[in-house]
Each structure stands twice: as C-alpha cells, then as structure tokens.
Amino acid sequence: MSGSHEISRRDFIKVTTGIVGGLIGAVIGLPAVYYLIDPALQEGGKDSWIPIGKFEDMQIGVPYPFSFTRVQVNGWERTASSFGGYAIRKSDSPEDLLILNSRCTHLACTVNWSAEASGFLCPCHDAKFSIEGAVLDGPPPRALDIYEEHRITDDGLIEIFFKES
C-alpha cells in the first residue's frame, strides 16, 4: 500500500463515514439551532394608544400613577404583562405633561413615588430618581424612560402611544 496513491479501503471507509456523519450532523444541527432561537426572531407586537387617566384628575406637581396590562401571545399562551408609570402635570396645558415609565433603568424593578423622599424609589437596589426622572442615587445608568407621545381625547382622557417590544 505505501507509496501508492490509491486510497486504501480502510481510509475510504473512514473518509466516507466522516462525510456522511458531517452531512447528517449539518442537516439536523442547523435546523436545531434555528428551532432553539426561533422565539427570539419573532416580530414585535402592535402599537396602540392607551388611556392612562383624566387630565382633570392630575394635580400640578403631584405624580399621577397609572398602570395597564397588555396581553401578548407567547408560544401557545396568552400572557398578561403589566406596565405602569407616572404622569406629572406641570401646567394647565395638556401638552405640558411628563410621562415617566416606572420601570427602573437599572434592572427593571418597578419604582414608586415617595412623597417624603420627594423622589421615585426603587425597592431593589435603593435607587432614587427625581420627579423629573433623573438619577439621584444608586446604580441606574440613566434617567427613567419617558413615554414620548401622548394626546388628549375629547372627553379629557390622556392617552399614551405604546409600542410592544
């Protein structure tokens, strides 16, 4: 055998086994990876306008809490997720509203308004945010998120624009 260029029967078997094995591995393996990451590739949900409360109920300078739930279809299940925030009215104009998301920018716990501390406190790692949402204390990397778009309906309801991620 040595010196001949012909491939031995044993080597032929080895190479064929390797190639066939590799093919089977790829045919099963690639779909398997896709199967695993499929939920991460799904498109996000729909947008909508969500009523959060009457403008006349909001007092100037006092954060007005609101919350709402959205039902999303995850896999074979409908899951309700809760969201919330605070509307801070600054003047008589409905334009002049700051609407903060109460999801902490650190690790996503929910912050609560505290009148004594005159700030938003996060129970998880003791963060404190100002009434404007700026970080005053603790680990959060940035200010509270803001619901950028809102509008007022004819009945005086404030609605925020919400996009599911």
Next chain:
Amino acid sequence: MWNNIYNWLDERLGLNDMYTNLLDRPEPKTTWWNTLGSASMFLFIMQGITGIFLTVYYTPSPDHAYDSVQYIMEGVAFGWLIRGIHHWGATLMVILVFVHMLRVYYTASFKYPRELTWLIGIGLFLTTLGMGFTGYLLPWNQKAFWATTVGTQIAGTVPFLGEFILKSLRGGPELSALTLQRFFSAHIWIIPAILVALMGVHLYLIIKHGESHFPTKED
C-alpha cells in the same frame, strides 16, 4: 504541534488504545446483520438529542401539554422536523432492537460466554418498550389518553398486586396530572438512565468477548 498535543493526551488518556478497542478490534466475518446493535445505539442517541430539544417547548401539564405540542408542530421553526424524527425514531428503535434480538437468537450468539450480554439485552428491550409506553402519553391527545388508560388497566389485572401497580403507574386511581408528570419523569430521566447503564455494560461485554462467529453448517 498538534502531534505533540495529541501525544500528550494519548499518553494520559490512552486514546489510541481506546480507538483500537472501540473501532478497530478484530472481527470475525460479519454481515449487515451485525450492524443492528450499533444502529439501535445510534437511534438511541438520536432520540436523546431530539428529546432534549423537544423539552425546550414541551410542557408536561394537562393544561399545556397538547397546546405545547401543537405549538412545536406549527409555531416553531423546524419543530415538525425535530418531533418527526423523535416520533418515527421511537417506532424504528423498537423494531431495530427487536430485529437485533432476533439476529442474536438465530445466530445462537447468546451462548457461553455471552449469556449476560443476552440477559442485559432483554433488559434493554424492555426499557426500550418502556420508553415507547411512557412517551406515547406525553402529547396528551385522545389517542394518548386512552392508550394509557388501557395500558395501565392491563397492568392492573395482575393478581393481588394489580390495583397497587395500577395506582403506582397512574399516581392514583384515575389518569390525572400526576400520571402525565410521572410518565414524563420516567420518559426523560428514569428509563433513559437505566437504558444508558445497561447499554454501558452491554457494550463492555461485547468489547470484552468480541463478536461471535456465525455458526457454520457443521455446528
């Protein structure tokens, strides 16, 4: 450099010896019938891999089992492929193991010194059937439910112990969430663990004794 790394590992792990013993050991003249054991093993590994992937979405609870299987089939990319392989592989594995057993019987390979290989083989056959029995319930559809009702009812006809066996299998007098959960546990942990242990001994014995010669006309 790769050679050096390989030699270093080989000296400590005995890779060459392993290779010779596992894949390059002397064999008598063999036929395709001798490949059925390895084919069974390959299918077992396939079932293991596809089974693990199925558990990523499958949920063993009466509320979710059916829907989660539906979701695997229609909602997840290639879910039909993974479940299809597991589904048909299960049937094929029972057939292959059985034909392997028949071949060992017809070539009289169960005789001295391979009696234990045979006995362990019987254990392997029974556990393979156990995999099929427990797996069948998991989709929690009508067929699964009634097949398990009937199957456990049959087990319940054993004299004296029958009712106890029936209740232990079902986790109570009737099929319930407990039945589904314990079948799931048996299907993915208990029986595979037994199967792997038996396969280990089976393979050890095969390597130790080598493959048997087929009997000739004179035998």
